[in-house]
Amino acid sequence: DAMVIQNPRYQVTQFGKPVTLSCSQTLNHNVMYWYQQKSSQAPKLLFHYYDKDFNNEADTPDNFQSRRPNTSFCFLDIRSPGLGDAAMYLCASQREWDTDTQYFGPGTRLTVL
Amino acid sequence: DAKTTQPPSMDCAEGRAANLPCNHSTISGNEYVYWYRQIHSQGPQYIIHGLKNNETNEMASLIITEDRKSSTLILPHATLRDTAVYYCIAQTGNNRKLIWGLGTSLAVNP
Numbered sequence: 001d002a003m004v005i006q007n008p009r010y011q012v013t014q015f016g017k018p019v020t021l022s023c024s025q026t027l028n029h030n031v032m033y034w035y036q037q038k039s040s041q042a043p044k045l046l047f048h049y050y051d052k053d054f055n056n057e058a059d060t061p062d063n064f065q066s067r068r069p070n071t072s073f074c075f076l077d078i079r080s081p082g083l084g085d086a087a088m089y090l091c092a093s094q095r096e097w098d099t100d101t102q103y104f105g106p107g108t109r110l111t112v113l
Numbered sequence: 114d115a116k117t118t119q120p121p122s123m124d125c126a127e128g129r130a131a132n133l134p135c136n137h138s139t140i141s142g143n144e145y146v147y148w149y150r151q152i153h154s155q156g157p158q159y160i161i162h163g164l165k166n167n168e169t170n171e172m173a174s175l176i177i178t179e180d181r182k183s184s185t186l187i188l189p190h191a192t193l194r195d196t197a198v199y200y201c202i203a204q205t206g207n208n209r210k211l212i213w214g215l216g217t218s219l220a221v222n223p
Contacts, residue, residue: 004156006156041215042200042213042214042215042216043157043213044213045210045211048210088154090156090157092156092157101159101162102149102157102159102211103159104156104157104158105156106155106156107154107155107156109154
């Protein structure tokens with residue numbers, strides 16, 4: 001049973017061309033996260049939502065934006081992708097702050113040409 | 114910055130127990146220790162977590178030292194499918210964010 005779904009699994013974009021990555025969760029979780037993971041590195045938190053409240057990490061570039069139109073869906077928008085933005089982007093959800101587990105999607109691998 | 118340190122890589126024979134150590138000497142009293150793993154090109158998968166007491170579930174056991182400065186994840190009978198990067202993570206108290214380290218790449222060999 002799919003719980004956190006990310007589309008597409010692989011995305012190719014051109015330098016400077018806006019791109020949107022999609023995440024949905026069937027768990028009715030309040031919290032959703034976006035992480036960036038570069039090769040051989042740990043996931044790096046970009047931002048998270050608690051319900052509709054958006055929380056940006058201090059070092060997340062302005063080039064990265066997010067939208068959460070409803071509980072189930074969350075989008076990551078990269079306004080002008082650079083070569084350094086090529087990475088795996090992971091979405092995760094969590095029922096509440098004080099519950100135990102973040103559930104991760106399979107990730108979207110972004111290539112910037 | 115990560116509050117945990119782990120060896121970069123380990124090997125284990127199939128069918129044997131895999132014991133993955135983690136140091137977290139600066140962890141606060143209310144911070145949980147979490148373990149996730151990531152199989153190549155997949156999203157991380159939750160394994161187990163604990164605060165003070167040892168924990169066991171269907172996947173693994175977590176042994177936390179009494180002073181909470183270190184812990185060990187035990188996979189009792191490792192299989193080839195357990196080959197992955199294992200992350201030991203401290204969960205910060207206020208907003209429950211996971212602070213990820215570099216993890217241990219576990220290779221289970223036939």
